[in-house]
Amino acid sequence: MGRARRGGAPVGARARFVLCSHAVRDLVTGGAGYVGSHMVCTLRRAGHEGVVLDDLSGGHRDAVPGDVPFVQADVADRPRVTATLRDHRIAAVLHFASRIQVGESVAAPRLYYKGNLAASIALLESALDAGVDRFVLSSTAAIYGAPKSVPIEEDHPAVPVNPYGETKLATERMLAAYSRAYGLRYAALRYFNAAGADPAEPHLGERHTPETHLVPLVLETALGARPHVTIFGDDYPTPDGTCLRDYVHVVDLCEAHLAALQYLGQGGESGAFNLGTGQGHSVNEVVEAARHVSGRPIPVVYGPRRDGDPPALVASCARAERVLHWKAKRSSLAQIVEDAWAFHARA
Numbered sequence: 001m002g003r004a005r006r007g008g009a010p011v012g013a014r015a016r017f018v019l020c021s022h023a024v025r026d027l028v029t030g031g032a033g034y035v036g037s038h039m040v041c042t043l044r045r046a047g048h049e050g051v052v053l054d055d056l057s058g059g060h061r062d063a064v065p066g067d068v069p070f071v072q073a074d075v076a077d078r079p080r081v082t083a084t085l086r087d088h089r090i091a092a093v094l095h096f097a098s099r100i101q102v103g104e105s106v107a108a109p110r111l112y113y114k115g116n117l118a119a120s121i122a123l124l125e126s127a128l129d130a131g132v133d134r135f136v137l138s139s140t141a142a143i144y145g146a147p148k149s150v151p152i153e154e155d156h157p158a159v160p161v162n163p164y165g166e167t168k169l170a171t172e173r174m175l176a177a178y179s180r181a182y183g184l185r186y187a188a189l190r191y192f193n194a195a196g197a198d199p200a201e202p203h204l205g206e207r208h209t210p211e212t213h214l215v216p217l218v219l220e221t222a223l224g225a226r227p228h229v230t231i232f233g234d235d236y237p238t239p240d241g242t243c244l245r246d247y248v249h250v251v252d253l254c255e256a257h258l259a260a261l262q263y264l265g266q267g268g269e270s271g272a273f274n275l276g277t278g279q280g281h282s283v284n285e286v287v288e289a290a291r292h293v294s295g296r297p298i299p300v301v302y303g304p305r306r307d308g309d310p311p312a313l314v315a316s317c318a319r320a321e322r323v324l325h326w327k328a329k330r331s332s333l334a335q336i337v338e339d340a341w342a343f344h345a346r347a
């Protein structure tokens with residue numbers, strides 16, 4: 001379902017980007033992807049300069065404003081990455097680049113051990129070589145596997161049930177060890193379900209190929225690009241039988257990264273933080289919200305449960321609230337679907 005968007009960032013967005021010698025410079029790996037491209041725009045609104053490094057294996061060049069330095073490279077390419085960190089005098093790395101499909105990670109785990117874990121090892125080597133001592137990792141609720149209880153706190157046992165979660169957890173553990181040994185400071189931000197789009201940046205939205213995330217799948221169905229949405233299981237022990245997930249707006253996620261950068265910049269202690277809302281929404285509720293926002297019918301087909309899908313994944317965000325002073329502000333289901341729909345209806 002890859003849809004090409006023409007024109008890249010609007011002129012107004014470019015005009016807001018003012019080069020300033022005192023601006024903080026951050027490397028955004030995966031900055032041509034969904035969350036990373038939103039981050040680039042959030043950074044510059046906050047007066048930071050983002051430098052994007054992306055191999056375009058899953059991202060879109062037109063998601064990165066033309067005046068933002070862009071390096072097309074694999075994060076595992078140590079000479080290119082180290083040179084980029086040095087040349088741009090990077091203060092912190094925001095590491096979004098990753099393979100992201102749970103099912104693919106089960107079918108082809110080598111892609112995940114190489115593309116996520118080995119690539120992160122190489123990236124950290126480059127960071128240490130270049131003297132970068134702040135690092136923010138895009139981690140995931142998938143590290144918890146099937147939780148024993150919800151809402152999930154950060155010290156809940158981490159028992160991932162697929163290689164995607166395993167490689168993210170291994171990266172977190174590497175960061176913890178490097179932090180103790182080499183003084184690197186990090187925040188591992190464990191996103192629950194990212195969704196939505198930034199209404200201030202109309203060229204940005206969720207464009208994965210293949211798309212596996214519920215909100216865009218539902219909205220593409222509303223647009224007639226898919227015949228129906230398949231709901232995997234309606235016999236879970238949840239109020240309507242479908243799985244509960246914690247949806248967090250991409251704008252809120254980016255604000256959390258800014259908060260983490262500020263926290264680390266002020267000498268904050270390394271650690272992991274859940275990013276969600278503390279509230280679960282069922283698959284049926286998401287479909288209903290999309291019908292309401294789009295005003296269109298969205299046919300659904302109920303299929304069997306998928307292996308490894310827990311009934312409920314809902315975050316406790318008390319730690320992020322207490323330590324990072326971050327709380328999701330734009331993440332009501334209605335707002336998420338409305339902002340995502342604005343992007344999809346335009347695309």
Ligand SMILES: NC(=O)c1ccc[n+]([C@@H]2O[C@H](COP(=O)([O-])OP(=O)(O)OC[C@H]3O[C@@H](n4cnc5c(N)ncnc54)[C@H](O)[C@@H]3O)[C@@H](O)[C@H]2O)c1
Nearest residue numbers: 030032033034035055056057058059074075097098138194
């Ligand atoms: N989207 C979600 O709901 C969600 C939930 C939890 C965690 N995350 C994490 O957030 C991050 C961003 O997710 P997204 O949805 O924006 O994904 P995305 O696929 O849209 O973006 C990932 C980007 O990384 C790039 N990339 C991949 N491997 C690379 C490599 N080796 N070198 C250079 N670039 C590479 C891709 O080209 C792409 O632009 C990922 O780390 C993902 O695991 C996302």
